[in-house]
Amino acid sequence: MDILxxxxxxxxxxxxxxxxxxLSLSVIFERLWFWLHILNQERAIVDSVLEAARDHWDIARDIANLAKDKPIGRFLYAPxxxxxxxxxxxxxxxxxxAEEELAGMRKGEKLLEAVIALSPLLGLLGTVLGLITSLRSIRIGDLGTEAVAGVNTGIGESLISTAAGLIIAITSLAxxxxxxxxxxxxxxLFHKVGNELELTYRQYTLKHQEFEGASNCEVGS
Known part of the structure; x- marks a missing residue:
């Protein structure tokens, strides 16, 4: 049996x-490509930026700038x-x-949720319409004849839409x-990396303030 x-x-x-x-397949393939693209080098980018930020803030910024094609790079580059x-x-x-990048990661989620909700209902509607058509053709005199067998076949075919709707909904849900x-x-990850970067920044500003204070004391003396 072919698709048509x-x-x-x-x-x-x-x-x-x-x-x-x-619609569901287009979102699924697009999101799979998106996640495979960003998860591949994410850990290496985080480690490089955090390591550089401990000693050279400008180098950390340059590393994050080079990774701006990925959400983690844009997240780190902003601050x-x-x-x-x-x-x-x-x-x-x-x-x-973080809020901006996480919102972008949820792209297509509402569409998948709509497909999950609508597919079983449309499948059930198709089955009900098929049953109405099949049962409408039954006559009392046809009972026990081959005509009733044809109706049974029509009822079986009407269940195709329900099965199709469930398959689409289950796949989309998964x-x-x-x-x-x-x-x-x-x-x-964003919460953990953000806390580490903020702590590094606080240590950096504290050292910078202590250095400026020492320099001012030397100039004053």
Missing amino acids: ELLKKGGPAMWPLLTLSI LNLSPSDPETFRLALESS FCRLFQSFVFNQVK
Whole structure:
């Protein structure tokens, strides 16, 4: 049974289900490519930036700038690119950047949730419409004849839309949960890296203030 024959036997609900399946697959493939692209080098970027920030703040900023094609790079570059400021401003820059990047990581999530909700309902609607059509053709005199066997076949074919809707919903749900787990891990990573970078920045500003204080004392003496 080819795709076109399956669509015809499944009834009119199969066409919106086909549209939903195409939308779902497009989001799934796009998100898979997105996550494979960013997770590949993320840990190396974080380690390089944090290590450089302990000694050379400008080098850390340059490393983050080179990684701006990835969310973690943009997240780190936003506070590092600030002119010398108080730690509170630095923390606000981290939080603002994290919120923006995490929102981008949730792209397509609402569409998948809509597909998960609509697919079973459309499948059930197709089955109900098929049953109505099949049962409407039954006559009392046809009971026990081959005509009833044809009706049974029609009822079986009407269940195709329900099966299709469930398959689409289950597949979309599995990938939606997978992508949500990736986002959850990113939230933990951003929180951990942000705290380490903020602590490094506080130590950096403290050393800088102590150095300026010592220099002023030498000039005054």
